Amino acid sequence: xxxxxxxxxxxxxxxxxxxxxxxxxxxxxxxxxxxxxxxxxxxxxxxxxxxxxxxxxxxxxxxxxxxxxxxxxxxxxxxxxxxxxxxxxxxxxxxxxxxxxxxxxxxxxxxxxxxxxxxxxxxxxxxxxxxxxxxxxxxxxxxxxxxxxxxxxxxxxxxxxxxxxxxxxxxxxxxxxxxxxxxxxxxxxxxxxxxxxxxxxxxxxxxxxxxxxxxxxxxxxxxxxxxxxxxxxxxxxxxxxxxxxxxxxxxxxxxxxxxxxxxxxxxxxxxxxxxxxxxxxxxxxxxxxxxxxxxxxxxxxxxxxxxxxxxxxxxxxxxxxxxxxxxxxxxxxxxxxxxxxxxxxxxxxxxxxxxxxxxxxxxxxxxxxxxxxxxxxxxxxxxxxxxxxxxxxxxxxxxxxxxxxxxxxxxxxxxxxxxxxxxx
Amino acid sequence: xxxxxxxxxxxxxxxxxxxxxxxxxxxxxxxxxxxxxxxxxxxxxxxxxxxxxxxxxxxxxxxxxxxxxxxxxxxxxxxxxxxxxxxxxxxxxxxxxxxxxxxxxxxxxxxxxxxxxxxxxxxxxxxxxxxxxxxxxxxxxxxxxxxxxxxxxxxxxxxxxxxxxxxxxxxxxxxxxxxxxxxxxxxxxx
Ligand code: HEM
Ligand code: FES
Numbered sequence: 001x002x003x004x005x006x007x008x009x010x011x012x013x014x015x016x017x018x019x020x021x022x023x024x025x026x027x028x029x030x031x032x033x034x035x036x037x038x039x040x041x042x043x044x045x046x047x048x049x050x051x052x053x054x055x056x057x058x059x060x061x062x063x064x065x066x067x068x069x070x071x072x073x074x075x076x077x078x079x080x081x082x083x084x085x086x087x088x089x090x091x092x093x094x095x096x097x098x099x100x101x102x103x104x105x106x107x108x109x110x111x112x113x114x115x116x117x118x119x120x121x122x123x124x125x126x127x128x129x130x131x132x133x134x135x136x137x138x139x140x141x142x143x144x145x146x147x148x149x150x151x152x153x154x155x156x157x158x159x160x161x162x163x164x165x166x167x168x169x170x171x172x173x174x175x176x177x178x179x180x181x182x183x184x185x186x187x188x189x190x191x192x193x194x195x196x197x198x199x200x201x202x203x204x205x206x207x208x209x210x211x212x213x214x215x216x217x218x219x220x221x222x223x224x225x226x227x228x229x230x231x232x233x234x235x236x237x238x239x240x241x242x243x244x245x246x247x248x249x250x251x252x253x254x255x256x257x258x259x260x261x262x263x264x265x266x267x268x269x270x271x272x273x274x275x276x277x278x279x280x281x282x283x284x285x286x287x288x289x290x291x292x293x294x295x296x297x298x299x300x301x302x303x304x305x306x307x308x309x310x311x312x313x314x315x316x317x318x319x320x321x322x323x324x325x326x327x328x329x330x331x332x333x334x335x336x337x338x339x340x341x342x343x344x345x346x347x348x349x350x351x352x353x354x355x356x357x358x359x360x361x362x363x364x365x366x367x368x369x370x371x372x373x374x375x376x377x378x379x380x381x382x383x384x385x386x387x388x389x390x391x392x393x394x395x396x397x398x399x400x401x402x403x404x405x406x407x408x409x410x411x412x413x414x415x416x417x418x419x420x421x422x423x424x
Numbered sequence: 425x426x427x428x429x430x431x432x433x434x435x436x437x438x439x440x441x442x443x444x445x446x447x448x449x450x451x452x453x454x455x456x457x458x459x460x461x462x463x464x465x466x467x468x469x470x471x472x473x474x475x476x477x478x479x480x481x482x483x484x485x486x487x488x489x490x491x492x493x494x495x496x497x498x499x500x501x502x503x504x505x506x507x508x509x510x511x512x513x514x515x516x517x518x519x520x521x522x523x524x525x526x527x528x529x530x531x532x533x534x535x536x537x538x539x540x541x542x543x544x545x546x547x548x549x550x551x552x553x554x555x556x557x558x559x560x561x562x563x564x565x566x567x568x569x570x571x572x573x574x575x576x577x578x579x580x581x582x583x584x585x586x587x588x589x590x591x592x593x594x595x596x597x598x599x600x601x602x603x604x605x606x607x608x609x610x611x612x613x614x
Contacts, residue, residue, distance in 0.1 A: 063470050085474040088466035246452075 030216055035234035036241055037222035039403045043117075044220070044241075045248030046110035051208065052249055053103045058201050060096040061145075064089075068148065070194035072187045075150035076275040094264040095256075100142050101267045102256050104290035107138065116342055118330030119221040125322035127218060130211040132318045134204060141200040142288070144193040147185075151272030152282050158185045158193070160285065164298075167308040184278060224402055225331025226395055233399035284359075292356030293349050297375070299360045300368040310372060317379045324379055326387025334393040338386055341378065348374040482614030484606070487545065495562035497550060500613045504550040504558050505601055506574070507611070510585055514572060515543050518586040527589050528597045534586045537600055547603050547611065548587040552576040553596035559583060574598070 007018035007025060018024040067086050069078035082089035111131070114120055120128035147158040162179045166172040181188030219228060228234055235241070259266065267289055271282045287295050298311040317324075332339045348371040355368035396402035483500050485507060490496055495508030510518070518534040526532045538546055552559050554576065560566040561574035561583075569575035569582030571590045576582070581594035588597040603613040 059467065063467050066471065067474070081474070081476065085476040087469040087472055087474060089470060089474070091466050092470055 030237075031242075032236065032238045034216070034237040035219070035228070035231065036237045037220055037228055037233060037399055038235045038240075039222050039224060039399050040220075040241065040244065041223050042244075042248060043109070043113040043223075045245055045252075046106050046113060048245040049106045049248060049252050050103065050110055052252070053099060053106055054201065054204060054208070057096065057099050057103065058205075060092045060099065061198070061201065063092050064096055065194075065198060068194075070148070070191050072150060072190055072276070075148065075190060079149040091260070094260045096145075097268065098256065098259045098264060100145065100288070101290065102252070102259070103138065104142070106252070107135065108290075111135070112346065114221075115345070116332045117221055117223060118225050118325070118327075118332070120322045121325065121328075121330050122322070123218045124214075124221065127211060127214040128322060129319055130207055130214060132315065133207050134211060135318075136315060137200055137204050137207060139291070141197060141204065142290070144197040144200070146288060147190065147193045148197060149272060150190065150276045152274045152276055152280075153269045153272040153285065155185060155276035155278065156281055156285050157287055158189065161287075162189075164308050164311070167305045169305070186278075221330060222399060223331060224333065224396060224399055225329065226399060229398050230400070286357055289353070289357075292354075293352035293371075294356075296352040296356035296368045297372045300355075300365070300372040310376075314375060317376070321379060321383075325383040326385075327383075327390060327392070328387070329392040329395070334395055335386075335390055336393060337390045338383075341382055341386070344374060345378045348378070482612055484610060484612050487609045487611065492544075493564050495546075497558075497562060498613070500601060505613055506546070506548045506550040506562060506587075506598075508546050508548075508562065508585075510544055510546060514585040517572070518546075518584060519543075521584065521586070521588070525590075526597075527592065528595065531597065531600070532588060537586050537588075537597075539605060542605060545611075546585065546587060547600060547613070548598040549601050550574075550598065552578065552581055552594055553589065553598065554579055554581050554592075554594035559598075 004019050005022040005025065007015045007022065009015045009018050009024055014024050064082060067078060067082050067089065069075055079093070082093050084090075086092075114128065114131070143157070143161060147154045162176055162185065165175040165179065168175065177183065179189070180186065181192060222228075269286065269288075271284075274282075286292070294311050294314060297314050298307045301307045301310060327335060327338065329335055332342055351367055352371040352375070355364045355371060358364045360368065396405075481501060483498060485496075485498050487507065487509070490507065490509045492509050493511045493514075495506050497504045497506060499505070515534075521532075521534065523529045523532050531537060534543075550558050555578060557576050557578035559574035559576040559581070561568040567575045567577075569591065571582050571584035573583040573585045573587060573590075576594065579593050580591070581589060582591035583594075583598055584590050586597075587600070589595070601613055603611050606612050
């Protein structure tokens with residue numbers, strides 16, 4: 001396979017590089033002319049948004065790290081130093097802090113999109129599995145990042161989450177000591193969390209690369225969930241989806257900016273303005289909002305080990321989802337019964353999130369049990385059974401037929417299709 | 425996009441003439457570039473000295489403990505500052521030097537390098553103007569070079585008792601930091 005690439009680029013410098021390392025040809029193929037289903041809706045923006053978000057996190061994180069001190073004596077003060085003394089330090093930190101929330105909003109919508117339109121089904125199982133790995137890495141990164149400012153919530157969040165591992169019999173306490181590098185959350189813990197918090201985003205970059213590479217083998221799913229059959233079903237990625245993504249990015253940046261400039265601490269916890277005190281636990285300890293549903297699952301059962309297993313299980317179940325769902329039809333649009341149950345899944349997760357934010361008393365205990373029950377019922381019982389029982393609606397013949405049917409097959413934008421469509 | 429792949433969607437007219445689409449693209453790209461450029465500034469500026477670093481910008485020094493013929497080093501903005509109590513012989517020698525004898529003639533006269541009435545005291549930023557080492561010579565027992573001032577151990581530059589470079593490779597005299605006498609025995613640097 002050795003040999004120079006024959007480059008089509010007219011610009012001599014680009015051509016020279018491309019001949020030796022065809023990165024320009026690759027970009028052109030994967031992001032320029034890449035054939036993309038023509039019927040995307042705005043839910044297909046969220047992957048691109050997540051990528052933008054990761055870049056923002058890495059950029060702000062690297063600059064925060066220039067002034068941050070991973071030392072229990074200095075960490076809290078160094079974050080205050082960032083907020084007060086460093087030029088634009090307040091901006092870097094608020095963007096990083098709220099960026100974590102934006103990242104989870106975007107990623108959760110991205111995942112829900114996949115669930116609704118069946119993007120996890122064959123042939124995209126591996127792509128989906130990489131996605132779940134990305135979710136786990138994001139959670140680990142965000143958790144360790146939250147420990148760094150060394151406030152009360154940082155400290156007690158770290159204590160509680162690391163202690164989860166103590167639930168496992170015999171090896172549990174040994175794991176916890178190993179995680180801490182001591183007998184409580186302390187200097188070694190903070191130092192290694194900083195190291196890993198710096199590392200994991202770059203591991204994320206690598207896994208996201210694989211996620212995208214797999215995507216570009218299978219091609220994108222689409223709101224109809226049917227395969228691309230002819231070139232008329234697709235549009236070149238550029239300019240159609242570069243523009244559509246740009247619109248989404250503008251809206252995303254507006255929401256992000258509103259959070260950062262008008263409500264930077266809205267999603268934060270006031271207890272984290274108090275420096276960590278290993279001798280006093282704050283009265284209300286709650287994780288960041290994006291962990292609340294999992295936290296509620298943890299607390300929904302009175303048994304320590306079972307709670308921990310259910311919490312981890314709630315994510316692990318996503319790994320096997322492609323094989324739990326037995327329906328061959330991807331998009332919920334053509335699954336009349338699944339379509340009714342899907343909102344229940346969303347509601348159960350939202351209710352679990354609300355339960356996570358309240359003390360486990362009275363109604364909240366009942367609700368968190370109901371939510372946990374439905375969450376697992378949905379994946380472990382409903383999806384396997386429904387695929388067998390449900391009668392899907394008839395699928396459209398092709399994407400172009402479904403898309404153009406309604407509008408009577410008028411002339412298309414130039415470049416969208418080679419020949420005029422027949423009327424549906 | 426001038427390549428063949430992109431031609432179908434490039435928006436150029438059939439003859440390759442400039443179209444409305446070209447204008448839109450140009451404006452959109454320029455808008456994005458300006459936005460990213462504006463965003464880069466907070467990142468770059470965050471690397472400049474922070475407010476607490478700027479706040480450390482002056483130090484007071486007591487001159488009483490400095491014996492005639494020796495000097496001390498104080499830290500100002502993280503830099504070594506030499507404060508030396510010159511002997512009458514050193515002062516005379518420093519004043520006698522002509523500009524024509526110097527490598528760097530800016531502020532080359534001794535009277536430009538001390539405060540009038542305080543000729544005994546020379547205050548210098550103690551960083552060799554070659555590549556940044558700290559020259560030796562504050563203690564009388566240090567090597568002071570042929571001109572009796574300071575000697576840089578890194579590449580052998582020599583400075584006289586007024587802090588002027590007399591022997592290379594350093595190109596410039598040791599600079600005098602901004603300072604003022606707050607009393608006869610106290611100076612404030614910065
Ligand atoms: C996946 C991407 C990332 C996520 C989700 C993330 C998340 C977080 C979170 C939630 C915090 C706590 C914010 C607070 O309450 O103040 C934090 C802090 C921090 N992060 Fe990240 N981060 C990411 C990437 C990075 C990268 C690449 C670096 C580079 C070294 C970094 C450096 C820091 C530093 C120094 C802090 C402590 C300063 C502070 O608390 O604001 N982060 N991160
Ligand atoms: S650094 Fe002083 S002579 Fe080179």
